[in-house]
Amino acid sequence: xxxxxxxxxxxPHLKKGDAVARAMRDVILALxxxxxxxxxxxxxxxxxxxxxxxxxxxxxxxxxxxxxGKKAGxxxxxxxxxxxxxxxxxxxSAWWLGVLGAVLAIGVAKELxxxxxxxxxxxxxxxxxxxxxxxPLFVWLGxxxxxxRWSMSLVDAASQATPLAMLKGNGLAGAPSVTELLTxxxxxxxxxxxxxxxxxxxxxxxxxxxxxxxxxxAIIGTVFVLTAVLGRHPVHQILSGGLLLAAFxxxxxxxxxxxxxxxxxxxxxxxxxxxxxxxxFGAPPEGVGFSVLLMNPxxxxxxxxxxPKLFGQ
Amino acid sequence: MLLSQHTGAPCEATxxxxxxxxxxxxxGDCAAFISAxxxxxxxxxxxxxxxxxxxxxxxxxxxxxxxxxxxEALAGAEARDWRALSPDEMRKIVREAGIVGLGGAAFPASxxxxxxxxxxxxxxxxxxxECEPFLTCDHALMLARPDxxxxxxxxxxxxxxxxxxxxxxxxxxxxxxxxxxxxxKDDPEIGVVQCEVKYPEGAEKQLIKTVLDREVPxxxxxxxxxxxVHNVGTALAILDAVREGKPLTRRVLTVTGAVKxxxxxxxxxxxPIGHIIEQCGGFAADPGKVILGGPMTGWAxxxxxxxxxxxxxxxxxxxxxxIEKNPTLACVxxxxxxxxxxxxxxxxxxxxxxxxxxWDDAERWNAMDCFECGACAFVCPSKRPIIDWVRRAxxxxxxxxxxxxxxxx
Numbered sequence: 144x145x146x147x148x149x150x151x152x153x154x155p156h157l158k159k160g161d162a163v164a165r166a167m168r169d170v171i172l173a174l175x176x177x178x179x180x181x182x183x184x185x186x187x188x189x190x191x192x193x194x195x196x197x198x199x200x201x202x203x204x205x206x207x208x209x210x211x212g213k214k215a216g217x218x219x220x221x222x223x224x225x226x227x228x229x230x231x232x233x234x235x236s237a238w239w240l241g242v243l244g245a246v247l248a249i250g251v252a253k254e255l256x257x258x259x260x261x262x263x264x265x266x267x268x269x270x271x272x273x274x275x276x277x278x279p280l281f282v283w284l285g286x287x288x289x290x291x292r293w294s295m296s297l298v299d300a301a302s303q304a305t306p307l308a309m310l311k312g313n314g315l316a317g318a319p320s321v322t323e324l325l326t327x328x329x330x331x332x333x334x335x336x337x338x339x340x341x342x343x344x345x346x347x348x349x350x351x352x353x354x355x356x357x358x359x360x361a362i363i364g365t366v367f368v369l370t371a372v373l374g375r376h377p378v379h380q381i382l383s384g385g386l387l388l389a390a391f392x393x394x395x396x397x398x399x400x401x402x403x404x405x406x407x408x409x410x411x412x413x414x415x416x417x418x419x420x421x422x423x424f425g426a427p428p429e430g431v432g433f434s435v436l437l438m439n440p441x442x443x444x445x446x447x448x449x450x451p452k453l454f455g456q
Numbered sequence: 457m458l459l460s461q462h463t464g465a466p467c468e469a470t471x472x473x474x475x476x477x478x479x480x481x482x483x484g485d486c487a488a489f490i491s492a493x494x495x496x497x498x499x500x501x502x503x504x505x506x507x508x509x510x511x512x513x514x515x516x517x518x519x520x521x522x523x524x525x526x527x528e529a530l531a532g533a534e535a536r537d538w539r540a541l542s543p544d545e546m547r548k549i550v551r552e553a554g555i556v557g558l559g560g561a562a563f564p565a566s567x568x569x570x571x572x573x574x575x576x577x578x579x580x581x582x583x584x585x586e587c588e589p590f591l592t593c594d595h596a597l598m599l600a601r602p603d604x605x606x607x608x609x610x611x612x613x614x615x616x617x618x619x620x621x622x623x624x625x626x627x628x629x630x631x632x633x634x635x636x637x638x639x640x641k642d643d644p645e646i647g648v649v650q651c652e653v654k655y656p657e658g659a660e661k662q663l664i665k666t667v668l669d670r671e672v673p674x675x676x677x678x679x680x681x682x683x684x685v686h687n688v689g690t691a692l693a694i695l696d697a698v699r700e701g702k703p704l705t706r707r708v709l710t711v712t713g714a715v716k717x718x719x720x721x722x723x724x725x726x727x728p729i730g731h732i733i734e735q736c737g738g739f740a741a742d743p744g745k746v747i748l749g750g751p752m753t754g755w756a757x758x759x760x761x762x763x764x765x766x767x768x769x770x771x772x773x774x775x776x777x778x779i780e781k782n783p784t785l786a787c788v789x790x791x792x793x794x795x796x797x798x799x800x801x802x803x804x805x806x807x808x809x810x811x812x813x814x815w816d817d818a819e820r821w822n823a824m825d826c827f828e829c830g831a832c833a834f835v836c837p838s839k840r841p842i843i844d845w846v847r848r849a850x851x852x853x854x855x856x857x858x859x860x861x862x863x864x865x
Contacts, residue, residue: 148743149758150779151513153844155830156751156772157589162782163837166790216783260786260838355791402791402804442789451800453822454661455671 163259166353167219173344174226174392180340181234181333188234189333193226195238199245200225207254220259224248227267227392230334231385231432244270264439265396268389268432275429324382334388345391354395357404361411362390362418369419386418389431399439406442406449414438457483457494457519457726458510461765462556463563464490469519475502479724480530480703482554483519492564492766493554496521497705497724499528509762511748511755518763521726538611538698543569546615546698553697554704554766558689559587559658560749562767565690569615571679577616581667582609583687584625584632585651585658588750591710591770594688596720598625598632601692602639608695609646616684621646622667628653655752656829660685662798674825689769704766713773714741723764729771730760744776752830753843785838793832793842799825803832803842810845815856818849826850 181189200221208215228244248270256262319328325338334341348354363381371377380386394400394414401410414434421430460466467484471477477496484494500523507515538546551566571577582605586594598605609621623640625633627650637648649667651657661672663685670681678685686694689708696702705725709732712718716737723732729748733739747754748768793803801822809817826846833842 145758146746146760149756149760150745150776151756151758152745152779153833153841154751154753154755154828155834155843156745156747156754156756156774156778157834158778158780158839161835161837162839163785163788164782166837216785258786260788352792353790355795397788397790400789400791402789402794402802404795407791446802446805450802451794451797453674453801453825454665454799455673455676456800 164217164219166351167217167223169348169351169353170223170392171219171226173347174223174230176340176343177230177334177337177388178226180327180337181230184327184329184336185234185333192232192234192236192238192241192333193229195241196229196232196245197222197225199242200228200249203246203249204254207250211254213258216258221249224253224266224270227334228270230388230392231267231271231332233332240274243274246270247273260398262398264436265393265399268393268436268439272429272432272436318376318379321378321382324379331383332385332388334392335383335385338382338387341387341391345387348391348395354391355404355407357407358395358400358411359390361408362386362394362415365412365415366418369415370422373419373423375423380419380422384422385431389414389435393432394435394438399442401442401445401449403446403449403451405451406445409449410438410442410445413441457496457521458508458763458765459484459494459517459519461494461510461516461562461725461767462492463561464488464492464567466517467491467494469505469517471502471505471519473502473505476500477502477521478528478530480705482703483521490564490567492556492566493552493703494519495554495703495705497726498523499526500524509759511757511762511765511768513755513757535700536698538695539614541698543615543617546611549698549701550615550694553693553702555690555693555697556704556766557687558693558707558767558769559583559687560753560767560769562765565686565694568684568686569612569694571616571684575679576682577618577679577684578620578682579668579684580609580612580616580618580621581663581683581685582612582621582623582691583658583660583663583685584623584629585663586626587656587658587687587769588752588754589655590712590772591750592712593708593710593720593769595629595632596710597688597692597708598629599635602632602635604692604695605636605688606639606646607699608691611695611698612684612686612691613645618684619645622649623647624649624651624663624667626651626653626657656798656827656831658687659798659827659829661827674822707764707766707768709764709768710770710772711736712770713747714739714743714775715771715773716740725766726763728761728763729757729768732764732771733760733773739773741775743773744779745774747772747774752834753828780839782839784840787840788838790837792835792837796831796835798829798831799827801826803846806849807832807840807842807845810849811840813848813852815849815852818846819853823849824853 204221248266252264252266252269253262327337349356367377370380401407417434418431465486465488467486469484471483478499481496482493483496500521503522504520508518510516547566547570555565556562584598613621640646651666664683672681693704708720708722710720745756751772787804805821806818806823828843830843
């Protein structure tokens with residue numbers, strides 16, 4: 144006869160406790176240092192943009208769950224997406240871009256694709272880049288919206304050229320020093336203000352085994368080698384323009400990156416090559432984001448091409 | 457006594473209701489090559505021949521014996537000198553004694569020691585690694601019967617015509633290593649190999665890789681690379697059968713977890729697990745799960761009347777804290793399972809397809825090469841029951857292959 148105290152569950156019976164939600168909390172923890180630096184530099188602008196992105200992401204999450212008729216589930220990955228999206232924006236960006244980005248990220252890139260695990264593009268980058276790509280289609284809206292100050296940021300603020308733009312212009316003259324880039328330097332997106340803060344966060348995630356070293360090392364290494372060969376200040380290239388943010392936090396996004404060791408190396412090298420191509424030939428500001436987004440849909444194909452060696456073969 | 461507690465064809469009962477049986481008397485047998493007879497572990501009266509639940513929850517034809525508490529043994533068992541026996545004679549004895557792998561898989565030992573003629577075996581490996589965390593029954597046996605274990609190794613070397621023997625022991629058992637190394641000093645034939653403490657080191661193919669640095673190809677048996685692996689308990693059972701004529705009616709298993717007196721116990725096969733838990737002092741806390749086997753690959757059961765089988769290496773009692781509360785989510789492609797898999801598989805893909813019952817796709821992703829160690833499901837942050845799905849996929853794939861074979865013939 145059945146003992147009502149006993150449960151039947153599938154093996155293994157020991158559990159490790161690192162559920163998805165726990166990993167997402169670690170990602171948030173890893174993002175705290177760079178976010179604090181951004182808050183310190185940009186004050187209320189940064190805090191507001193950050194809040195707008197996360198709140199919009201959460202509202203989209205709940206709305207999408209209701210519309211699609213499923214349980215809202217855990218919100219931690221949504222917070223991460225909103226957070227990363229905020230770090231992709233400059234503090235001077237229009238607040239409605241944050242809202243639009245969050246709706247695209249959570250609503251379109253994630254929930255419409257079937258929810259967490261099924262998305263083909265990194266949601267945060269999707270929300271950041273798609274408006275840029277589609278902007279030309281909506282230029283006619285500009286005159287209608289601008290009188291209402293829609294395109295303005297929440298708080299008026301002076302913006303300055305990003306370090307990467309300075310590099311493109313006139314070599315190293317006028318560009319910030321390596322020390323400045325490493326520690327703290329305003330300019331560009333909120334997630335680009337401190338290389339050390341990003342490296343610390345990335346190292347923490349590697350240490351906690353949430354991300355694998357192969358992707359960030361391959362991206363950074365490729366960019367370093369290629370820009371060195373091309374004589375384009377490799378150290379500055381690595382430390383500026385969101386490369387570290389993308390290498391540690393975007394390209395390593397579980398769902399949209401390969402899962403095999405060799406696949407991860409290939410994926411990282413390909414992104415590195417694309418980044419350098421964008422930076423040499425194209426418009427720099429969103430080059431890194433474009434590179435990652437372009438490689439995202441190939442992740443599953445790369446997996447199939449790089450299946451691990453079967454034991455005994 | 458379950459009539460199917462091994463890999464292979466089930467036995468037919470050879471006794472009927474009302475018969476008096478003696479301990480060691482055969483109660484079930486089968487003519488198939490891959491099978492093993494079953495013997496009564498107690499003396500008593502056959503109460504019923506009927507289906508009873510086994511550890512997987514399946515109903516299996518069984519001989520139910522009411523013990524008369526006398527343990528009257530079958531006469532005729534006597535000691536003999538195994539060195540005078542031929543390998544064929546040894547195989548017959550092992551087969552008649554009903555010996556199967558005692559680590560869990562319960563593969564008939566007589567089949568294992570009958571390797572194909574074109575695949576000579578050069579090394580006999582004794583698995584002293586324990587297949588699973590928590591289990592210590594082989595460790596206990598190495599300490600209790602080291603001389604017998606060495607003799608069993610020599611016997612196996614002779615049975616398969618091997619040249620050398622190796623006893624693989626994880627380095628977290630230094631006492632067992634030092635005892636056996638002390639006895640095997642300068643031994644030309646047998647040596648101890650110290651193994652890393654890393655699950656699943658006690659898996660057959662992994663142990664061969666560690667000891668011999670040879671990899672058994674996918675879908676092949678250890679004989680392919682000239683190795684025979686038996687765990688400590690099985691080797692000793694073979695020795696007992698060949699040297700003393702004892703059929704397999706008892707085994708040592710580990711009782712641990714939330715029981716008052718955990719330890720290794722020597723029990724008659726067929727004993728209800730509830731009785732063993734009682735003898736070990738009963739539950740030490742409110743039980744949530746009772747696992748037969750180890751905590752990584754064992755089966756959770758919900759009836760304490762289920763009997764110990766030949767392959768039952770442990771009874772692990774876990775409290776409710778060990779019941780997973782996190783929901784099963786979609787695969788988030790974190791790749792942790794791919795990193796963890798000792799076979800070089802992509803458990804994520806097998807799981808995704810098996811969940812949707814797309815067995816052909818699961819087969820393409822090498823579901824059949826999985827030996828169900830559970831490392832993937834252990835690390836999965838989406839708490840996906842990959843092993844459960846793999847087991848289903850394997851059943852479906854085996855069924856399909858059987859149909860294809862039948863269609864051909």
